[in-house]
Structure formats: C-alpha cells, structure tokens
Amino acid sequence: MVSTTKIKSVDFYRKIPRDLTEASLSGAGLSIVAALAMLFLFGMELSSYLAINTSTSVIVDKSSDGDFLDIDFNISFPALSCEFASVDVSDVFGTHRLNITKTIRKVPIDPHLRATAAEFHSSSGLHLINHGDEDHDENSTYADIPLTGAAFEKFTHHFQILVVNFYAPWCYWSNRLKPSWEKASQITRERYNPGTDDRVLLGSVDCTEEPTLCKSNHIQGYPSIRIFRKGSDLREDHGNHEHESYYGDRDTDSLVKMVEELLKPIKKEDHKLALDGKSDNAASTIKKAPVSGGCRIEGYVRAKKVPGELVISAHSGAHSFDASQMNMSHIVTHLSFGTMVSERLWTDMKRLLPYLGQSHDRLNGKSFINQRKFDVNVTIEHYLQIVKTEVISRRSGKEHSLIEEYEYTAHSSVAHSYHYPEAKFHFELSPMQVLISENPKSFSHFITNVCAIIGGVFTVAGILDSIFQNTVRMVKKIELGKNI
Structure with missing residues (x-):
C-alpha cells in the first residue's frame, strides 16, 4: 500500500505555514484590484459566450x-378606380396572366386612403359583351336626354330610376353603344311616357363637355352605364355617390330588358321603391359601382x-x-x-x-x-x-x-x-x-478562457506585488546605508 508520504510528494501546491507569512496593506489592495479585474473579465467572457457569432x-x-x-x-x-384596376x-418565358382576381382583394378608398366600401368584385366577361348590329347613322342624334350638371341633379330627384350613359365622343366603345342606346332610349320613352309615368328615364352625359360631373361620379372608363335610384344616391358617411353600374350586353333588347327588370319592384300607381330595388335576373349584370375614385x-x-x-x-x-x-x-x-x-x-x-x-x-x-x-x-x-x-x-x-x-x-x-x-x-x-x-461557442472554450483569466490575473498580481515589495526593501536598504 502506497504511504501517505509518497502521495504528498506529488503535491503541486505545497503549503507554507501561516505563521511564516506576513500580510501587508499593499498586498490587500492589489488583491482587491485583482478580484475586481477577474470579475470584469469574467463578465466580458460570459457576454461573448452568450452572443451569437x-x-x-x-x-x-x-x-x-x-x-x-x-x-x-x-x-x-x-x-385608380377598383372598377377597372387590373x-x-x-x-x-412568355407567360402572361392578365387580370388576376383569385388571390387579390380590391377595396375602394378615398384620397386619404380610407376605405369607403367593402371589397369590390370585378365583373368578368366584359370582352364578350354583345353590342348588337344596329347601324350608326352619322346624322342622327341621341334620342335620350343630354344631361348637364343642373339637369342631372334635377332628374335624379324626379325619376325613381335614372339610367345614365357616361360617354366620350372619341371613344370606340361609346360609338358602338350609341345606336343601341338611341333605340333603347326611344323605346323606353314611348313605353314609359315621362309626362305620365315618371318611374324611369334614360339620359347621357358627354364627359368631354361635363368633366366635373363625370369626375364627381368617379367615371374613369367610357362608356359607363350608371343606375341612380331616387333617394339613395348619396352616402352620409363620406358624401360619395352610391349607385349601381350595368355590366351586361349593350344591344337594344338587353338594354330594354334591363330597364324592365329595374321597374318590376316599382308600382306605377304610387312610385314607391321596393326594399330590394334589384331583381334576381338583373343581379348578374347590375352591381354596386365604386363609391370613390381610388383603390x-x-x-x-x-x-x-x-x-x-x-x-x-x-x-x-x-x-x-x-x-x-x-x-x-x-x-x-x-x-x-x-x-x-x-x-x-x-x-x-x-x-x-x-x-x-x-x-x-x-x-x-x-x-x-x-x-x-x-x-x-x-x-x-x-x-x-x-x-x-x-x-x-x-x-x-x-x-x-x-x-x-x-x-x-x-x-x-x-x-x-x-x-x-x-x-x-x-x-x-x-x-x-x-x-x-x-456559430455558437463551445462550453469547453468558455471554461478554458475563464481559467486563463483567473490564472493570468492571479499571476500578474503576484508579479506586481513581488516587484513592489522588492522595491520597498531596496529603498529601505539604501536609506540605512546613508544613515551609517
């Protein structure tokens, strides 16, 4: 069995009896400074270890x-109106996807970017609209009533339903609509005489002559067929016109049928507007128009x-x-x-x-x-x-x-x-x-650095203390030599 004496012989840290050591104020001060340095360097090393590199x-x-x-x-x-935003x-590679709607929401907004209505759903199939085959006579004039600003306000308050064609003379689609609109307007006036039956009237607005009127109704594409119902064309919350837009076929028969569908809920005797001003048959071609010009x-x-x-x-x-x-x-x-x-x-x-x-x-x-x-x-x-x-x-x-x-x-x-x-x-x-x-640091690297900090500060402090003590002794010896 190995004796305790032999085991003690491998001790790296041999002890000096306390009675043989002497404490000093300089050593105490240096020890405090060394301890503070250890704590400071340990904190920096811990922060570096926790940081993400x-x-x-x-x-x-x-x-x-x-x-x-x-x-x-x-x-x-x-x-840009939601009515036409695409x-x-x-x-x-040549892939073209036009007018995407499945994953897109369009909400009408005012100039201050505030929403003015619920989501706007675009009408599909506008390129399939039937315009009829009526011939356009250059010498003919619109059989409906041309509306100006003052007349527009008057008729919207007089007729239960006012159907307005906002057009531009230079527009190709407006000119294609013109003969059908003339016939439909004439048929409507003959069938529902404005003098005795004030339920409906077809009118038109030339947006090149009445730009303010068209702008106030947020007209951005020509022609735009709007439907105004008496007593329901103004919203109180934003002050914007609230009406409907017609997106159906533009031939004479379709336009006349649209008018008849609009009049079904309205009795000629009392001219009272039904709760639902839109019949089921017209629901697919008549939709709410944007109440503001932004989107x-x-x-x-x-x-x-x-x-x-x-x-x-x-x-x-x-x-x-x-x-x-x-x-x-x-x-x-x-x-x-x-x-x-x-x-x-x-x-x-x-x-x-x-x-x-x-x-x-x-x-x-x-x-x-x-x-x-x-x-x-x-x-x-x-x-x-x-x-x-x-x-x-x-x-x-x-x-x-x-x-x-x-x-x-x-x-x-x-x-x-x-x-x-x-x-x-x-x-x-x-x-x-x-x-x-x-790249996070390993824990072993952290421990190694901590040991290096403690050992290094302790060793440096010991060297400084030794230098200080030796200097003091040397000064004392020199002073003693001078006194002798």
Missing part, C-alpha cells in the same frame, strides 16, 4: 421552395423564379380610357417576396441577428406621387433585384435552416408611354444566395 458567405442558390415565388403586396392607388404578371389592391400572386414584371393598370375589354386623365400615383404599404414570415419569428431573428431583414422592405411605406398636372401618360416603374438569404443554425451539434427570406434592392423611375399609364414592378432574382451561418 455568425459568418456570411455567398453561394449558388440552392432553394428548397420550388420553382415559383410568391409576391405579397398591399398598394393604394388614390386615382393586376397582371408576365415573365421572360387599395392587396393579396399575392405567384410567379416563376425568372425575370418578370408585376403590372397594375386600368384594363377593360369594353371600355376606353383617357390617358391624359389617368394618374398611377401609388403608396406601397407592403411588398415582399417569398413565404411570409411570422412577426414572432421576425422578433426572434432580429434579436439574434439585428442586421437581417433591413432590405427586405425597401419600398414599404414609400409614396410615388405624380403631382405635375401637365405631365401626362406617366408610367411609374420599379426595378427590383432580389437575393435570397438563408440563416443556418448549428446549435446542439445539429445544422438546420432557421429562416429563408428574400431581400431586395429597389430603384424607381418615371417614364412616358404612348400607351395607358401603368405601375410596373420589374423583378429579377440573383442566381446566388447569401448564407448566414450561426
């Missing part, structure tokens, strides 16, 4: 989210991961637009690419990686307003360079993707076009991606 690299894109990219947006257009997507477009579209563009413009297969009166000014509330990241995850990510996510919202909250009155046919374009960013976590010895998101840089400009003004968002994805790797 990352490394950034650029690699070839190895996307795991397929060949398609979601474009999520919320954009407000103060001067969202289109195209790419370099907030929100939702998402899916596009291929190739260069392409998102275009928002006024579009219709049976209306014309006056390009000089169109204004595509807009405010981008939100525009992002890829899968939406939850707010909770973003909060965690910004706590771990404060510099991530600073360029994924380059256009959010920005306004692009065309305020120059004489600057017409202005298209506002945005060029977006998209780069995928992926964060890899290596905690617990395992590697997994913490988040994948698309950041982009944006450059905007205005351009003059020979066509209708548009808002264009050109996007192009980089073939490279940014890879951010999370």
Whole structure:
C-alpha cells in the first residue's frame, strides 16, 4: 500500500505555514484590484459566450421552395378606380396572366386612403359583351336626354330610376353603344311616357363637355352605364355617390330588358321603391359601382423564379380610357417576396441577428406621387433585384435552416408611354444566395478562457506585488546605508 508520504510528494501546491507569512496593506489592495479585474473579465467572457457569432458567405442558390415565388403586396392607388384596376404578371418565358382576381382583394378608398366600401368584385366577361348590329347613322342624334350638371341633379330627384350613359365622343366603345342606346332610349320613352309615368328615364352625359360631373361620379372608363335610384344616391358617411353600374350586353333588347327588370319592384300607381330595388335576373349584370375614385389592391400572386414584371393598370375589354386623365400615383404599404414570415419569428431573428431583414422592405411605406398636372401618360416603374438569404443554425451539434427570406434592392423611375399609364414592378432574382451561418461557442472554450483569466490575473498580481515589495526593501536598504 502506497504511504501517505509518497502521495504528498506529488503535491503541486505545497503549503507554507501561516505563521511564516506576513500580510501587508499593499498586498490587500492589489488583491482587491485583482478580484475586481477577474470579475470584469469574467463578465466580458460570459457576454461573448452568450452572443451569437455568425459568418456570411455567398453561394449558388440552392432553394428548397420550388420553382415559383410568391409576391405579397398591399398598394393604394388614390386615382385608380377598383372598377377597372387590373393586376397582371408576365415573365421572360412568355407567360402572361392578365387580370388576376383569385388571390387579390380590391377595396375602394378615398384620397386619404380610407376605405369607403367593402371589397369590390370585378365583373368578368366584359370582352364578350354583345353590342348588337344596329347601324350608326352619322346624322342622327341621341334620342335620350343630354344631361348637364343642373339637369342631372334635377332628374335624379324626379325619376325613381335614372339610367345614365357616361360617354366620350372619341371613344370606340361609346360609338358602338350609341345606336343601341338611341333605340333603347326611344323605346323606353314611348313605353314609359315621362309626362305620365315618371318611374324611369334614360339620359347621357358627354364627359368631354361635363368633366366635373363625370369626375364627381368617379367615371374613369367610357362608356359607363350608371343606375341612380331616387333617394339613395348619396352616402352620409363620406358624401360619395352610391349607385349601381350595368355590366351586361349593350344591344337594344338587353338594354330594354334591363330597364324592365329595374321597374318590376316599382308600382306605377304610387312610385314607391321596393326594399330590394334589384331583381334576381338583373343581379348578374347590375352591381354596386365604386363609391370613390381610388383603390387599395392587396393579396399575392405567384410567379416563376425568372425575370418578370408585376403590372397594375386600368384594363377593360369594353371600355376606353383617357390617358391624359389617368394618374398611377401609388403608396406601397407592403411588398415582399417569398413565404411570409411570422412577426414572432421576425422578433426572434432580429434579436439574434439585428442586421437581417433591413432590405427586405425597401419600398414599404414609400409614396410615388405624380403631382405635375401637365405631365401626362406617366408610367411609374420599379426595378427590383432580389437575393435570397438563408440563416443556418448549428446549435446542439445539429445544422438546420432557421429562416429563408428574400431581400431586395429597389430603384424607381418615371417614364412616358404612348400607351395607358401603368405601375410596373420589374423583378429579377440573383442566381446566388447569401448564407448566414450561426456559430455558437463551445462550453469547453468558455471554461478554458475563464481559467486563463483567473490564472493570468492571479499571476500578474503576484508579479506586481513581488516587484513592489522588492522595491520597498531596496529603498529601505539604501536609506540605512546613508544613515551609517
């Protein structure tokens, strides 16, 4: 059995009897300073250990989210009616998706971007409208009543139903409607004599002669057939006209039938308006017209991961637009690419990686307003360079993707076009991606540094104390020598 004496011989820390040691004020002060230094350096090392260290690299894109990219947006257009607002997507492969509605919501707004009505549902099939085959006689005049501002207000308060054709003489579709409208107006006047039956009247407004009247009724496409009902054409909350718009066929028979359907709930004897002013047969072609001239477009579209563009413009297969009166000014509330990241995850990510996510919202909250009155046919374009960013976590010895998101840089400009003004968002994805790797420190490394701090400070303090004591002794010896 090994004796205790032999075991004690390997002791690295041999003890000096306390009676042989001497305490000093200088040593006590140096010990306090050394202890404080140890605590300070330990705190810094602990903070460094808890902090997340990352490394950034650029690699070839190895996307795991397929060949398609979601474009999520919320954009407000103060001067574009929801009635004609269209969202289109195209790419370099020749894919063109026009007037997307399935994943899009359109809400009428006023100039202050406040919603004025519920979601507006666009009418489909306008390009299939039947215009009839009536011949247009250049020498004929409208058989209905041409309405000016004063006459318009008078007739809306006099007739139970006033059907108005807002048109422009230069418009192709207005000229196609003209012969059918003339016949329908004449038939209506003969069938429902305004002198004895004041239930209905067909009138027309030339928007080139009455621009204020057309603007107050938010007319942006020609021709627009509006239906005004007595006593229900004004909303008290916003002061906007509330009426309906006709989207059906434009031949004479369809127009006359539309009038008859509108009159079914109204009795000739008392002219009282029924609770439901719209019959079931007319519900598919008569819908609420926008109560304001602006539109907030929100939702998402899916596009291929190739260069392409998102275009928002006024579009219709049976209306014309006056390009000089169109204004595509807009405010981008939100525009992002890829899968939406939850707010909770973003909060965690910004706590771990404060510099991530600073360029994924380059256009959010920005306004692009065309305020120059004489600057017409202005298209506002945005060029977006998209780069995928992926964060890899290596905690617990395992590697997994913490988040994948698309950041982009944006450059905007205005351009003059020979066509209708548009808002264009050109996007192009980089073939490279940014890879951010999370590299946490090991616990063994932390312990090693703590030991180095304690040992190093203790050793340095001991050396300083030894130097101080030796200096004091030397000074005392010199003083003793001088006294002798």
